[in-house]
């Protein structure tokens with residue numbers, strides 16, 4: 152067979168470029184995951200440009216050349232190549248024929264389209280890749296490993312189910328023998344003396360059958376719930392420990408969809424794994440039995456069986472394409488809906504309900520039409536196999552009648568054989584559909600694989616931080632969001648002493664929030680290092696470090712729980728006294744007490760029932776409840792009036808912890824021990840308020856500007 156590029160599905164729109172690179176690499180025998188590429192190069196949220204793809208390809212020992220080319224030239228280029236598509240997408244071009252073009256679209260899979268269509272969609276740029284000698288072949292990782300390992304952790308249930316199922320199925324083997332026996336010895340022999348004995352035997356057979364099937368159902372339920380528990384806890388555990396950047400680059404809806412995919416996969420696996428093994432055993436035993444009874448008829452039935460199976464396998468390829476398309480559509484619709492529900496405030500504000508409803512219904516219609524196509528296709532297949540099952544016994548009776556008349560076979564023998572042949576077809580069809588299902592699981596598996604394979608935030612663990620003194624150093628830290636984006640922070644050098652109050656100010660987009668996230672270990676520095684009490688941040692266990700830093704970031708959110716839970720964050724060790732103390736420091740206690748259920752009042756999602764200032768003070772109380780030695784506040788009091796702000800400032804000063812305060816309103820940071828002014832990722836000025844004013848630099852400009860505005864408003 153001609154070598155083909157493997158289809159590697161993009162998990163989101165921004166990944167089309169790197170998925171194409173991964174496919175071409177796979178074509179040359181080097182399998183890399185999208186996740187690996189993302190981790191190595193970072194990926195800007197907007198997707199990749201052709202230039203970035205060249206850099207990535209070169210990073211994997213490929214000679215890359217991107218250029219402008221007319222569509223007619225493509226067939227003379229080495230294929231597969233990556234083409235820019237509809238000005239916004241990348242696809243792999245695999246073959247250019249005289250009338251049709253084969254592309255592998257990372258969002259859909261392999262497709263053959265007409266030359267005219269391809270020409271219309273091609274945007275004029277192409278990237279050719281050829282392997283260098285240093286390209287190391289790499290095997291694809293097995294997506295199934297995670298699940299098979301999990302299933303094998305439950306050998307008790309698996310073996311029990313297998314055992315009981317085998318016994319159950321052996322009843323299926325007895326039935327044809329009994330049919331033959333009853334026909335020849337009861338019906339045709341007209342001897343009635345065995346009537347009662349056989350009746351009793353049949354009754355006990357029935358009772359045993361029932362007992363074993365109940366047992367099997369029970370074992371299956373046990374296996375399923377224990378697999379669910381193990382799978383979900385492993386998956387969610389893994390998900391929670393993934394780095395912050397992982398969540399930044401994926402939508403919530405998409406991640407929820409993946410979590411649900413676990414259940415779907417488990418359903419198929421737990422049911423199918425056992426049936427596949429049993430079906431194989433049955434298939435062989437039925438075939439042997441049939442051949443023993445009648446070699447000629449047996450061979451015919453086995454031949455038909457093999458024919459049906461091959462048809463099923465071939466058609467499954469098409470089924471899989473349908474299934475994978477359906478999953479992509481489903482996940483798109485769900486992510487979109489999740490995003491809409493999350494952003495409903497803005498949608499209402501903009502009066503954009505109708506537009507979004509339109510977009511959603513378009514997505515949903517696409518999803519439905521793929522589902523419909525798949526259902527029609529599946530029912531076609533089903534009717535084909537059920538038709539064969541329907542006609543087969545009659546055909547055999549017809550074909551075997553000659554043998555009975557010639558006396559080479561008894562009538563009972565023929566009927567028994569007929570029952571065997573019918574039984575033989577069942578596992579064939581079941582194996583065919585199992586194959587279809589297992590392939591459809593592939594798409595789901597890939598989505599889960601992306602999470603399971605991603606590296607946890609701290610693989611190697613770190614030293615637990617019991618408490619901090621509060622000394623923080625940033626040693627020539629630089630940071631950029633991806634290998635291709637510009638530096639957001641450059642050579643930031645900073646040393647903060649315990650107990651110091653440091654303010655960071657600067658124009659919007661100057662990198663203040665990024666700096667805060669770096670300090671929390673949410674991002675890793677590109678260059679330089681961050682030290683807490685003289686210890687590099689990478690050596691400390693992040694979770695315990697963060698527990699010692701009270702932080703309120705610009706986009707920190709409240710949960711839909713009680714006020715108390717929101718402050719404690721479900722930590723049982725924090726007493727209600729601590730919660731009250733933190734609320735008092737944050738100057739919100741009195742207002743909470745005025746609420747009907749005081750601390751037990753439920754905060755509506757995202758704090759919708761609270762005022763902006765109340766929300767901020769609640770978040771501040773949450774940051775304070777652990778009595779942190781370091782406080783990091785990014786625009787945490789921006790919604791407060793000056794009076795409330797000053798009161799909180801006094802309470803915080805009494806706590807004597809290291810404070811890093813990021814603020815736009817300069818009047819709130821005048822009394823800081825040190826003010827650091829940032830601009831375009833650099834620290835441009837440092838000093839106290841008065842020193843900075845005297846310098847007449849950026850701070851002076853920002854401050855006078857603010858004062859003028861106040862003056863204007865006063866007038």
Ligand SMILES: Nc1ncnc2c1ncn2[C@@H]1O[C@H](COP(=O)(O)OP(=O)(O)OP(=O)(O)O)[C@@H](O)[C@H]1O
Nearest residue numbers: 196399632639658659660661662663664665666705
């Ligand atoms: N997740 C991200 N991925 C890529 N770029 C980002 C990301 N977050 C921020 N940036 C970019 O980094 C730069 C600095 O952003 P940052 O949020 O640190 O600014 P800031 O000083 O906090 O601004 P503001 O005062 O408006 O909050 C901006 O140019 C922004 O576009």
Ligand SMILES: [Mg+2]
Nearest residue numbers: 663664665705
């Ligand atoms: Mg910010």
